[in-house]
Amino acid sequence: MGKPKIASVWLEACAGCHMSFLDIDERIVDLLGKVELTATPITDIKTFPEVEVGVIEGALGNEEELHLAKELRERCKILIAWGDCAVFGGINCMRNFLPAEQVLKEGYVDTVSTVNPDGVLPRQDLPALLPQAIPVDRAVRVDVYVPGCPPDADTIYYVFSEILEGRIPTVPTDIMRYD
Amino acid sequence: MSDITLVIDGVECRAAKGDTILQVARRNDIYIPTLCWMEGLTPIGSCRMCVVEVEGNPKLLTACTTPAENGMKIHTKTEKLKQYRLQILELLFAGRNHFCMFCSQTGDCELQRLAIEHGMDKVRYPFLYEPFHNDATDPNIQLDHNRCILCLRCIRVCAEKVGAHTLDLEKRGWGTNITADLGKMLGESDTCVSCGACAQVCPTGTITLRDFVYRGRRNDCDDQVESICPLCSLGCRIKAYVRTGSVARVEGLSANSPDGGQLCHKGRWGLPKSTERDRLTAPMIRTGSSFREASWEEALNLIASKLGSASKAGRAGALLSELSTDEELSVVSSFFRDTMKMDKVDGFFGNMLRGFVKGFQPFADQGIRPFTGAHNILESDAIVVIGANPQEEAPVAASYIRVSTIIERAKLINLSAGKNPFDGITDADIRAALPGEMEKVLVSLREAVEGGPEPKEPAMAESARVLREAKKPVFVIGSSLAEHPSLVTEALNLAVASKAFFDDGLGVVPMLRGGNCLGALNTVIGESDWLSESELDFLYVLSTGMVDEDKRSLEAMTRARFVVVHTPFMVHPLVNMADVLLPAPAWFERSGHYCTLEGERRRMNMIVPPKGNLKGLSVIMDELAGKLGLELQPASAAPCENVYEAKSPSTSARTVSLKEVR
Numbered sequence: 001m002g003k004p005k006i007a008s009v010w011l012e013a014c015a016g017c018h019m020s021f022l023d024i025d026e027r028i029v030d031l032l033g034k035v036e037l038t039a040t041p042i043t044d045i046k047t048f049p050e051v052e053v054g055v056i057e058g059a060l061g062n063e064e065e066l067h068l069a070k071e072l073r074e075r076c077k078i079l080i081a082w083g084d085c086a087v088f089g090g091i092n093c094m095r096n097f098l099p100a101e102q103v104l105k106e107g108y109v110d111t112v113s114t115v116n117p118d119g120v121l122p123r124q125d126l127p128a129l130l131p132q133a134i135p136v137d138r139a140v141r142v143d144v145y146v147p148g149c150p151p152d153a154d155t156i157y158y159v160f161s162e163i164l165e166g167r168i169p170t171v172p173t174d175i176m177r178y179d
Numbered sequence: 180m181s182d183i184t185l186v187i188d189g190v191e192c193r194a195a196k197g198d199t200i201l202q203v204a205r206r207n208d209i210y211i212p213t214l215c216w217m218e219g220l221t222p223i224g225s226c227r228m229c230v231v232e233v234e235g236n237p238k239l240l241t242a243c244t245t246p247a248e249n250g251m252k253i254h255t256k257t258e259k260l261k262q263y264r265l266q267i268l269e270l271l272f273a274g275r276n277h278f279c280m281f282c283s284q285t286g287d288c289e290l291q292r293l294a295i296e297h298g299m300d301k302v303r304y305p306f307l308y309e310p311f312h313n314d315a316t317d318p319n320i321q322l323d324h325n326r327c328i329l330c331l332r333c334i335r336v337c338a339e340k341v342g343a344h345t346l347d348l349e350k351r352g353w354g355t356n357i358t359a360d361l362g363k364m365l366g367e368s369d370t371c372v373s374c375g376a377c378a379q380v381c382p383t384g385t386i387t388l389r390d391f392v393y394r395g396r397r398n399d400c401d402d403q404v405e406s407i408c409p410l411c412s413l414g415c416r417i418k419a420y421v422r423t424g425s426v427a428r429v430e431g432l433s434a435n436s437p438d439g440g441q442l443c444h445k446g447r448w449g450l451p452k453s454t455e456r457d458r459l460t461a462p463m464i465r466t467g468s469s470f471r472e473a474s475w476e477e478a479l480n481l482i483a484s485k486l487g488s489a490s491k492a493g494r495a496g497a498l499l500s501e502l503s504t505d506e507e508l509s510v511v512s513s514f515f516r517d518t519m520k521m522d523k524v525d526g527f528f529g530n531m532l533r534g535f536v537k538g539f540q541p542f543a544d545q546g547i548r549p550f551t552g553a554h555n556i557l558e559s560d561a562i563v564v565i566g567a568n569p570q571e572e573a574p575v576a577a578s579y580i581r582v583s584t585i586i587e588r589a590k591l592i593n594l595s596a597g598k599n600p601f602d603g604i605t606d607a608d609i610r611a612a613l614p615g616e617m618e619k620v621l622v623s624l625r626e627a628v629e630g631g632p633e634p635k636e637p638a639m640a641e642s643a644r645v646l647r648e649a650k651k652p653v654f655v656i657g658s659s660l661a662e663h664p665s666l667v668t669e670a671l672n673l674a675v676a677s678k679a680f681f682d683d684g685l686g687v688v689p690m691l692r693g694g695n696c697l698g699a700l701n702t703v704i705g706e707s708d709w710l711s712e713s714e715l716d717f718l719y720v721l722s723t724g725m726v727d728e729d730k731r732s733l734e735a736m737t738r739a740r741f742v743v744v745h746t747p748f749m750v751h752p753l754v755n756m757a758d759v760l761l762p763a764p765a766w767f768e769r770s771g772h773y774c775t776l777e778g779e780r781r782r783m784n785m786i787v788p789p790k791g792n793l794k795g796l797s798v799i800m801d802e803l804a805g806k807l808g809l810e811l812q813p814a815s816a817a818p819c820e821n822v823y824e825a826k827s828p829s830t831s832a833r834t835v836s837l838k839e840v841r
Contacts, residue, residue, distance in 0.1 A: 084280055087301055088272070091280055096308035096326075132308065137301060145300035149280040176295045178279035179286060 013058030284384030307618025316366025340439035414775030443574030456531030460791025501693025504771025538667020546826030548684030567657025
């Protein structure tokens with residue numbers, strides 16, 4: 001058997017969790033000796049192969065994101081929710097306090113800096129918004145939750161190390177954070 | 180006191196009857212998580228974080244409200260409790276907008292801390308996303324209901340410590356909200372005193388203070404220093420948070436002290452706001468309409484030359500702020516009074532203090548301490564406010580009055596020339612112009628209390644009845660009374676007649692605006708008001724820049740030919756009056772002592788080191804003396820703790836004839 005494969009995806013989020021992952025610095029060399037990064041925003045490969053570990057950064061806010069989350073769930077054995085957006089919904093939830101239609105109108109028509117005299121809203125050209133942005137576990141089963149905005153590099157490294165040791169980790173309280 | 184014994188987590192604990200399980204646990208260093216509970220406030224057991232298991236009881240009990248009983252076997256850390264607490268936290272997070280990433284209080288938040296402590300790595304319940312409004316109507320206090328967990332700490336501190344009772348709950352169930360004045364926005368509230376206590380106790384990001392939010396959270400701060408507020412003679416203890424060398428926020432200190440850790444609006448905003456003002460960092464000498472920077476040597480030489488000739492001609496004076504520390508006042512007094520032999524030394528509040536001193540004198544002559552600590556208002560069963568506006572003069576004393584009246588059911592009587600400052604909660608309100616009518620009212624009340632003729636006017640009759648029945652009345656006298664010393668004496672006479680006797684002195688609380696007024700009495704306050712009529716060649720002004728100067732002082736500065744202003748801030752109009760500006764350390768850069776009304780000599784601590792080209796006051800005075808060929812003499816003033824020392828118990832006080840003061 002070859003090295004365990006990892007696929008990760010950047011959904012409704014800022015990419016900060018992937019940045020934080022890169023902050024594990026030289027340890028990435030050691031990690032790449034043990035695992036294979038397949039489809040990730042870092043490798044820029046878009047289609048998920050069958051992998052041991054799937055990682056989702058971000059909440060699910062539209063049909064495409066929901067689809068990707070389901071697809072990755074199907075193709076991985078262990079699914080990690082990375083960061084506050086994937087775990088709790090995070091900043092994307094700000095829109096949940098308003099109806100989706102109003103959010104679109106606000107973003108595409110009403111904002112002062114927007115020039116859109118005909119009030120055209122995106123329809124076919126962008127994936128349809130879900131009624132609310134939701135944490136990943138509202139759509140698919142999540143095995144490991146790593147909250148944090150972003151989680152510290154050490155926390156991310158700890159989670160991978162534990163999985164490589166064959167354990168399903170929970171983030172210890174002394175390194176857990178929500179901000 | 181240890182009359183019962185119980186076992187908590189296997190530890191045998193002794194306790195007094197009436198202690199709650201939480202109190203016993205904390206005393207024995209057994210940790211029980213809490214959220215709505217707060218030291219000094221009535222426990223309500225609403226958040227359920229402190230639930231514990233008691234053997235033999237099928238229900239979980241809240242440790243904060245359940246009295247400890249003899250023989251109880253309590254468990255605080257079982258798996259079952261951990262799951263319940265986690266569930267409570269998840270429900271709280273699901274209820275409203277508790278997304279930490281865009282909250283200003285993240286890192287300072289008690290809800291967040293508890294959730295992390297309980298390993299909450301997900302929320303298993305559906306988020307409600309129910310929008311609540313964000314009340315930004317108050318200029319200082321922001322109230323975002325979306326982050327509220329309804330712990331009711333703000334409501335309790337507002338009612339129980341500040342006595343304002345501005346905040347309360349509205350609606351029910353999920354829609355329950357904090358509200359001001361039974362349904363107003365906070366900014367429209369008539370009862371809010373803007374003290375910010377609600378924000379100090381808020382465990383989440385619901386109630387925040389605009390000024391402090393972006394100056395740095397508590398946990399971003401590098402240092403915390405305990406000190407005192409210099410703005411009035413109550414000398415409230417403060418905790419200042421320091422971030423990158425400046426004061427980021429100021430909070431009241433201890434929930435266990437009588438003030439309950441509150442600060443008034445002056446302390447809460449005035450102290451930190453002052454750190455943003457323009458500082459004077461080097462000596463400056465006037466050149467026409469502007470100033471040029473000078474060396475200390477040059478500035479002091481100029482001052483010495485002007486002071487030397489002016490003092491020989493008896494035309495030199497010194498005007499000092501009562502917000503200065505005892506040490507500073509003592510050094511200045513030793514220079515001007517004892518070294519230069521000048522008698523023209525006074526404080527900004529000189530006239531007010533002389534008025535009080537004159538009014539107090541007949542009682543001081545009896546060996547009585549003629550006043551008591553303001554916190555004794557809380558022990559009192561009848562409060563008489565005479566010509567005072569405590570909410571302006573010493574706002575925490577106003578809190579004591581409200582709490583005592585509303586919660587402890589003390590009677591409240593107001594005698595004033597103008598509006599009743601406690602409108603709505605007074606039992607009797609009497610209008611009397613100062614001085615004549617007020618004197619008549621005070622005399623007639625005293626006579627009625629002593630068994631004389633009953634006043635006909637209903638409010639007067641009610642007041643006399645209250646004072647006759649009161650066991651521990653307190654008399655709060657305003658600075659307006661000090662303009663008429665006989666009224667001060669008559670107010671004290673009424674206190675004696677009503678048997679307002681406290682352990683530390685007579686039950687009178689004078690409203691003294693400066694933090695170290697009592698310390699100034701024996702060091703700088705002169706015998707007479709020379710300042711009002713002064714035509715001086717030299718005037719030295721020591722200002723803290725924290726309170727506005729009065730007309731009398733400013734006019735005296737305008738008349739003086741040469742004015743030295745020693746101040747931390749470029750304050751106008753003070754700076755406009757100066758011929759020489761000397762930089763002084765600001766309140767957060769000084770250390771020293773303040774003689775407070777509370778009877779303690781409290782220490783002000785340096786919060787951050789002084790900035791700029793500063794010199795210590797004693798060094799300046801020593802150099803000035805040297806330049807004038809003199810040697811700085813030790814201060815002859817007695818230490819301030821001896822001022823109005825109680826030589827006889829207050830119970831031995833007797834009323835005096837007003838002739839003694841006239």
